[in-house]
Every structure is written in structure tokens, then in C-alpha cells.
Ligand SMILES: Nc1ncnc2c1ncn2[C@@H]1O[C@H](COP(=O)(O)OP(=O)(O)O)[C@@H](O)[C@H]1O
């Protein structure tokens with residue numbers, strides 16, 4: 001069974017063919033490294049999967065069922081979570097508030113429903129512990145390191161029982177130590193049976209965690225192979241076009 | 247309570263102490279009662295403005311809404327004999343409609359809040375002046391509405407009911423902002439609309455509701471102002487009130503970039519503004535300088551806050567660096 005399957009997905013922006021007949025299957029717990037040059041269509045692919053917009057043509061299957069997403073919430077309900085490049089979180093809220101953003105637990109006091117802060121804090125502390133992250137629930141996100149922010153974004157996905165997590169360049173703007181933290185988080189997700197699609201420009205990161213590497217070039221999928229059967233040199237060739245196909 | 251609120255509270259006390267030393271009338275029951283009344287009136291709609299500002303928007307139409315709805319309320323009750331509870335319900339209903347119109351134009355038609363509400367400012371003022379043909383709307387001589395007057399301009403134990411109304415509204419809005427899901431979403435939408443949307447929040451609904459809250463509180467304030475002035479001059483009633491509201495919200499720690507603010511802060515902002523008005527009156531400063539004093543204090547307040555914030559950031563960075571250097 002595949003968690004997610006894409007069949008001949010194409011997406012046009014006016015004259016630009018951002019995705020051209022992309023087909024891809026992802027198994028449970030599989031970590032997929034999605035690579036490609038700037039403008040290759042990686043972010044577009046993530047947005048199609050996440051329900052930000054529909055593909056121009058092609059099918060999306062979740063757990064072998066055909067789906068049509070009209071908005072991000074539809075994709076979320078199907079178990080697809082996205083950790084966006086920079087807009088995963090709201091800086092002015094605490095870590096716990098961010099973990100629960102959009103699905104705040106409430107309790108009743110008489111006729112009114114109030115946010116259950118205590119539950120939010122204890123549950124997110126538990127999630128951070130499960131992710132082996134040192135993030136504290138009460139801390140404001142704008143005071144956190146890049147790695148801790150990723151932990152917040154990823155804790156969200158544990159909360160929602162996600163089947164698949166899409167990460168668009170999570171390691172773009174963070175330090176080496178924090179990169180290690182994020183890669184660790186990805187392994188934790190995979191161990192929980194959650195599939196991860198990792199978009200990154202950093203070859204070593206991808207090879208450290210990915211089971212499978214996929215390469216997009218000008219909207220076309222030119223490689224889909226096991227990381228252990230490939231090499232950074234081969235992938236670089238595929239990205240630049242020095243190697244036509246794999 | 248946030249640090250900013252405490253700072254503002256201290257500023258209020260210091261300014262109050264200075265005014266009192268120069269003129270002891272400041273703490274006389276009459277002066278306190280009058281000032282509390284004004285704080286209540288202005289605080290009512292400043293809280294609504296704060297909610298809009300927290301979404302990263304602005305509502306420039308508040309003063310005109312107060313004029314138009316004030317005219318209509320006075321006419322309905324005074325001229326057409328509509329029972330006042332019904333007239334109140336109609337006015338608040340109109341407030342809901344105005345807020346919905348603003349919110350929908352901003353979210354569905356993607357117009358900028360500044361533009362939408364600037365047009366509102368012109369349109370509502372224009373309708374008020376056109377409808378009355380520039381004449382003052384007032385209650386007929388000899389008429390009286392004891393219950394309505396008790397509710398709006400009455401006092402209990404010397405405390406004006408407008409002030410109590412503002413406290414009740416503030417308490418309700420405090421719970422809404424800090425303890426309901428809607429309040430959490432409001433802060434999220436204001437800070438990072440995209441992230442909020444991707445988190446599954448109905449960001450349009452949240453934004454529209456902020457404008458509805460603002461217009462409804464303005465409509466309630468319109469009734470209180472109309473009862474306070476007893477007659478409404480359509481071309482000047484409520485002029486610049488949107489700016490008082492924005493000033494109170496900004497003094498109270500709302501960032502015009504959105505996502506930040508507290509109800510306590512806004513109320514304290516309204517208190518400080520009225521205290522400054524009072525200072526101008528009691529210290530014999532020519533009242534023509536009123537706006538200049540207010541503008542200068544807001545500028546200094548915001549500047550000081552900015553300086554404190556960057557000082558704190560510097561300290562934090564130094565501490566973090568210090569930790570790094572230790573092995
Ligand atoms: N909203 C958009 N409107 C028009 N063109 C777009 C839009 N988003 C992306 N594109 C174009 O689609 C192509 C793929 O972009 P993108 O998916 O962002 O690539 P990547 O994330 O791999 O760098 C680029 O040519 C880009 O200019």
C-alpha cells in the first residue's frame with residue numbers, strides 16, 4: 001500500500017509548465033528527498049499535494065483512494081501536513097499555542113468555551129519529549145532557534161496523526177547544529193510510521209536521512225531511486241542536466 | 247498583565263501625580279467623575295479599534311459611524327417615537343451590517359482596510375449630513391426617557407454608567423481575546439495570515455469578525471455619545487474619534503503590523519489620553535494646544551517603548567553569546 005501516489009500530475013501557470021506529468025509513489029514511513037534546481041517545480045509539487053491549488057491534470061491517491069483537495073484543510077483531513085519554508089508558525093504565540101493553532105482544545109466554564117491552556121501545555125510538552133526536543137511549551141516562538149521552531153512545526157504533525165509530512169527547505173536558514181536536530185526529527189517521524197518528503201538543496205542532509213531520492217528538472221521527474229543505489233555525484237548530474245535520466 | 251501594561255500604568259500614575267501637585271482639583275470627585283465618563287465613552291470604541299489593529303488592519307470610519315448612528319438614534323427616539331430598546335437594537339444591527347460590509351470588502355474583494363474604511367469615513371459622514379440637511383438632530387424640548395438616561399448617563403455611587411459599560415465590555419473582550427479560540431486565531435491571523443490559513447483557520451471569518459466587533463462597539467458608543475451630548479451636529483460630531491481610538495490602541499501596545507495587543511493596554515491607553523486632555527484643561531495650557539500635547543506624548547511613549555525593546559533584545563543577545571562562550 002502507498003500512503004501517497006501521484007499519477008501524471010501537471011500544473012501550468014499561464015505559459016509556464018511548472019509540473020509536467022509527474023508520477024510518484026510513497027510508502028508508509030518512507031523518507032523521500034526531493035531535489036531540483038531553483039524553479040524546478042518542487043514548491044509547486046508540495047502545494048499541489050497540500051491542496052493549495054488543484055493540478056491542471058492528473059490524479060492524487062491517498063492510501064490508494066483517489067482524492068480531490070479544494071483547500072489546505074481537505075489535505076490536512078486526509079493526513080497530509082506541511083512544514084513550510086518560513087511560514088510554519090506565528091512568532092507572537094507560544095510554542096504550545098502554535099502546536100495547537102487551528103485546533104485549540106477548549107473547556108467549558110458555564111456557558112462559555114475557553115481555551116484549555118493547561119492541556120495545551122502538558123500535551124505539547126509530551127510531544128516535544130517524544131521528539132527528543134528541548135523546546136519548552138511556554139516559550140515564545142520568536143525567541144527560539146531554527147531547530148526548535150521546526151520541532152514546533154513537527155509536533156503539530158504528531159498531534160494530527162499525519163500520514164505524511166511535507167517539508168519545504170526546513171534546513172535552509174539554520175545552523176549546522178540545528179540541521180542535525182531537524183534531521184533527527186525527521187528520523188523520529190519515520191520511526192512513528194509517518195512518511196516525509198524533504199525538499200532540500202543540501203545534498204549531505206538528503207543522503208543522511210532519505211530512503212529514496214527524487215529529482216525534478218524543469219517540471220519533469222527525471223529520477224526516482226533508492227538513496228543507497230545512488231550518489232551525490234549522480235544526483236548533481238541529474239539536477240543540472242549533465243545526466244539526462246536515471 | 248503584560249510588562250507594557252505595567253509601564254503604561256506607571257506613566258498614568260506619574261502624570262496624574264504631577265497634575266495633582268500643580269492643581270489639586272484633579273482628584274476632586276467632580277473632575278474624576280467627568281474624566282471617568284469620557285474614558286468610558288472613548289474606551290468603548292477604542293477596544294474595537296484595537297481588535298481590528300490586531301488583525302493588521304485599521305478602521306478609519308469610527309468617528310463617522312458615531313455621527314451617522316447618533317443622528318439616526320436621536321431621530322428614531324426623539325422624532326419618530328420608536329421605543330428606545332428597539333431603536334438601540336436597530337442601531338446595533340446597523341453596526342453589524344457596517345462591520346460586515348467592511349470585512350467582506352477587505353477579505354472577499356481584497357481591498358485594503360485603509361481604503362475601505364476611508365471611504366466609509368466619507369460616506370457615513372456624507373449620509374449623516376445629507377439626511378439631516380446639515381441641521382442638528384436633537385431630542386424635543388421637555389422630552390425625557392428616564393430608563394434610557396439611567397442606562398447611559400446615569401451614575402451609581404458617583405461612577406458614570408458609561409464607564410461601567412466600558413468596564414463590562416472590556417472584561418468580555420478580555421476573555422474573548424485571551425481565553426477563546428477566536429482570540430488565539432485573531433493574534434495568529436494578525437501576525438502571519440498565511441501560516442494561520444495553512445493551519446486550517448478560517449482567516450476571512452476571523453478578519454470579518456474583527457470589523458464587526460469594531461463597528462458594533464462604535465454603534466454602542468454612538469448611543470452613549472448621543473445621549474451625552476443630547477444633540478448631534480452631523481458635520482462635527484465624532485470628528486477625529488477614529489484617531490483617538492488608534493492612539494489609545496497604539497499607546498496600549500497594539501502594533502499596527504498586527505498580531506499584538508491587550509485589552510488592558512487599550513483601556514489604559516484611553517485613560518492616558520483623557521488624563522492628558524485633563525492636564526491641558528487643569529494646567530491652563532491653551533486648549534488649542536490639545537492635539538499637540540497628545541501627539542507629543544504618543545510619540546514619546548512609542549519611542550520609549552521601542553528603545554526598551556531594542557535594549558532588551560541587546561541584553562538577551564549578550565546573554566546568549568555569554569552562554570555560548572562558556573564551554
Ligand atoms: N504563483 C505562481 N505564478 C506563476 N508562476 C509560478 C508561480 N509559482 C511558481 N511559478 C513558476 O513555476 C516554476 C516552478 O516554481 P517552484 O515550484 O517555486 O520551484 P522550486 O520550488 O523548485 O524552486 C518557476 O518557473 C516559477 O517561476
Ligand SMILES: [Mg+2]
Nearest residue numbers: 042043044168
Ligand atoms: Mg521552492
